[in-house]
Amino acid sequence: MQSVYAADPAQARGRLVAEEESAFRSCFQRDRDRIIHSSAFRRLKHKTQVFVEHEGDYFRTRLTHSIEVAQVARTISGALGLNAELTEAVALAHDLGHTPFGHTGEDALNALMAPYGGFDHNAQALRIVTSLERHYAAFDGLNLTWETLEGIAKHNGPVTPLRGDGPVTDGTETGDLPWALAEYATRHDLELHTHAGAEAQVAALADDIAYNNHDLHDGLRAGLFDEGDVRALPIVGEAYAEVDRLWPALDPYRRRHEALRRVFGVMVADVINTSRAILAETAPENAAAVRHLGRPVIRFSPALWADLKQIRSFLFTRMYRAPTVMRMREQVTRVVEELFPFYMAEPGHLPARWQNEVAAAHDETALARLVSDYISGMTDRYALQAHASLLGGPGGAGERRD
Template identity: 55%
Template sequence: MGDDAPKDGTGTAREAAAAIRARIGLGREPRAVFAVDPDHSRGRLVAEPESPTRTPFQRDRDRIVHSTAFRRLAHKTQVFIYHEGDHFRTRLTHTIEVAQIARALARALRLDEDLAEAVALGHDLGHTPFGHAGERALDRAMARWGGFDHNAQTLRIVTKLERRYAGFDGLNLAWETLEGLVKHNGPLADPQGRPLPHHGVTPAELPYPIRDYGRSNDLWLWSQPSIEAQIAAVADDIAYDAHDIDDGLRAGLIDLDALEELPLVGPALREVRERHPDLSRPRVVQEVTRRVITRMVEDVIREALRRLGDAEPESADAVRRLSGPIATFSEEVAAADKAIKAFLYRHVYRSEPVMEVMRAVEQVVEELFARFFEDPAAMPTEWCAGLDPTDEAQRARRICDYIAGMTDRFAALEHGRLFDATPVLR
């Protein structure tokens, strides 16, 4: 799509819909000049009439919430799998927490709150069962065909795999929402289209779903994302830090005293203990969690305002053309974020109780992939229909889509159906 080529009907129709939205108060709050303007969206790949009662990004948010992939997040692992406790976070509860933080940041910076929320709600749709362990296993299984990346799989879900509408596959989201889902963590390629390093490694090529979709819609992979997408990414970091500490404490993998020397968290803990010396442990944990979130959110707002003052972008596209992000932590809090993640990596994500389960679930995913690759007919009829028996890449991608969409529980049940013994996932 070109910069000035909206695809949602005629300009007159768009103006009429925008006028109705203005009369009923939608979008009445003044946005900053650098915010994305829903009335000037680049549009949708498949043209649709505009809604007179919802902005394009409100519609996108609603489509994501009503999608099958979104519902499945309720039964996908965040850190602890589904039967380890009812109060641990799932991928869905994590997503809702990210959306709440993103919306708060968007309001403070006078951005489009609906776009920020839509990106936050959709950012994890592509996750496999069993969290990052399932992703690692599926990435290994797909190594011959470009690997697996959950952000790329999110794009595949919202542009191909969801089948709810008569006129198109996927959700037909607006350009700005797709852009945010694909590159909320930053640019993916240089201006010549060459992939940028990811976790210190430069891939030979971009993930298949992104290359495939890029043939029909240019998402400016070389540019910075909108600030709305940037805050969805930093909200994800904030939610991970605060809530995984909470879940680690709840699981008994972390002791409260071990947090004393951790930046941000330690000062919050000491403050709570000094002010409320007789507070019960669960309430101490809750008070520490909310203080950490508040301080990280306020830091992002201050740093974003400082960077905006330096850069003075006059439009959302001016933000995209900057050399670095706007919505990010200050140097001090970025260092604290890094220390918190390293602490969680050692004491939670790579703790032996968690790793024992993760090794078992990786085995489940790897064995499912191998079985379906050997015998695609073991999948439901609609998943193996139309496969070319000579096209291994097509078969692998179909199997990958099927497994990635599974919930934890369904993956375990499928393994139990196909194998004599399933690893104990507890």
């Protein structure tokens, strides 16, 4: 049974371009399905988080991560009486704007785009679903509902530009917002200065849960640290101790899985129990009231959050800044840093479908944003292939990008 503060599809705030509603699916189900069928979602299969795509087929990709986030989000959403379809739509879309090579690629592209408004993957996800996906006759993008677009734009909290005297919290300015977000805000008010609805907040916490768990798993698999290292961590050590008590002779792979799924369970239970208490205390009377409480309603407990900060600190040192990972970061940073100026100087090498937009680019900033759209949409392997064919880099096999 849905709560009074759940998003109600019958009360949804509609789409930018009006459409006839489906007889079989709610508006949020249609949003979810359009995201799944989008080209950007399919490309997540060959975009990575920490490891580069060709390093092994076991490690998580952005696609498998998004599916895991959606599963966790549905569980939490159901337990809290929220709208599971809206939660799932935001969860599945939350990484659509990521560049090739994970946060390394984003850091490189953001630095290159600094003179032109920067690059932000959340803003790029919104740009993808409102403009860059071009499959429908009546509109660019996916024409998603207001609630799903809001969730994509601000699932991590209000997006408030800065002014000389501090953040602008009344929605009257776009200021120094990421350019893709500021551009869209001029034609569609997503109330960026408020918190998102509860469903989008769930998607954000589900993202934290999923990557904390699978980064431990992938790091162990890659040999960047071992069970002795992670057993010293809060939550993880207790999970291993319980498994060893229940199954003293369990083989190492089952032992690891059993321990880490318990870590998963601890995080999910903590979010559900903490959020139930916050929702009971604040008693929002509807979905809109959640947005105006001035604080999130979906949270980890302070104690668990402190434990997670220790885990994240460990992962930062032992995984994200491991020597082998750093060497690969240097290589893929160079790929992005060399592709960007090449396409800026030689935009004729962009695919034929992009050439009308190249011709319409009225200044360097417009061209840079077009090049940024193209590079950010590349998969890991296509970026390596393009770099090899155009600039003589090490290369790799990849699909054609149009």
